[in-house]
């Protein structure tokens with residue numbers, strides 16, 4: 001079978017992670033990449049992730065089966081015209097940008113709808129660049145596909161299968177709807193996180209007490225405030241009208257919360273937290289879709305000798321069989337936690353209760 005050729009324009013966190021996943025599952029595919037950063041290309045070549053490093057968009061991109069545009073969103077759109085000489089009937093042109101309407105508008109303007117299916121992995125990190133990319137980043141994450149109106153169904157099916165084979169979860173959406181949904185669940189939270197951090201900086205005491213005392217709550221809600229300013233400047237400009245509308249509605253919600261506090265409305269305040277807790281707890285933690293959910297829990301462990309043996313003994317002495325156990329580092333638990341896999345959901349639930357009783361911090365995903 002002829003091996004495929006994949007092109008990347010931009011090989012940072014997301015481009016690099018997709019390229020690494022392709023290299024993992026399709027070691028023989030040819031990967032060509034252009035990135036404006038030469039060190040990135042050198043690193044990707046050194047790690048044998050790419051076969052060809054391009055210092056411009058050149059003839060190396062001829063004959064690609066897929067071309068992934070993985071630069072900041074406005075640059076992806078700006079590159080479309082330059083991609084035209086490299087498009088052919090059997091290929092898919094795609095992107096990974098966090099906003100979809102402007103790139104689709106430009107695709108229509110240039111008459112490239114037969115080739116283009118927008119893409120957007122719903123996974124990421126506050127860290128950027130190829131050095132932080134990992135094949136596991138897209139694993140079990142939704143990967144939104146926004147097909148152009150004229151693209152062949154067989155191309156959509158092929159792209160969805162390719163995404164699945166990289167262990168991500170394809171989901172097809174209309175691109176306008178995509179921009180409203182991501183505006184609410186991704187763009188708004190990034191603006192809230194950034195403005196909250198800046199609010200603390202601006203109102204902190206002289207001796208920076210707020211900065212010193214900020215604990216789990218503040219850190220949980222503001223991790224993403226460390227994200228790339230360039231990436232977010234592009235996203236806010238490209239999804240401007242949706243974000244403006246959503247921000248306006250959200251400010252109304254904040255005003256409602258202020259009214260409850262001002263009025264000392266204890267029932268209203270209770271309800272606000274009760275409703276949010278119920279809805280947040282109803283959000284799926286495990287993977288949905290075609291990839292089977294593992295019955296696993298994650299446990300914070302102290303850095304002490306024998307701790308894994310202690311946990312294994314607690315579980316075994318309560319007749320809970322472990323399928324797999326080991327320390328993991330992934331996009332969520334970068335410092336590393338103990339991952340324990342069981343054979344069924346009941347064992348999982350019993351293990352959580354048991355370990356919590358022994359004062360371990362346990363996460364279910």
Ligand SMILES: NC(=O)c1ccc[n+]([C@@H]2O[C@H](COP(=O)([O-])OP(=O)(O)OC[C@H]3O[C@@H](n4cnc5c(N)ncnc54)[C@H](O)[C@@H]3O)[C@@H](O)[C@H]2O)c1
Nearest residue numbers: 010011012013014036037071072073097098124125128129
């Ligand atoms: N970071 C996330 O959480 C996340 C998640 C999903 C999608 N995205 C989208 O993925 C895209 C890339 O984001 P990222 O997080 O990988 O950013 P990144 O900064 O890690 O990577 C961007 C890469 O593009 C290169 N680049 C920048 N301008 C370029 C240009 N003009 N020409 C060629 N290369 C250029 C940079 O050198 C870098 O290697 C963005 O469109 C973003 O909206 C990001």
Ligand SMILES: O=C(O)C(=O)C[C@]1(C(=O)O)C=C[C@@H](O)C=C1
Nearest residue numbers: 098121122123124125126186224
């Ligand atoms: O986990 C993170 O750090 C992210 O911000 C990832 C995140 C998000 O969830 O908002 C960021 C931008 C994307 O387009 C998709 C995913």
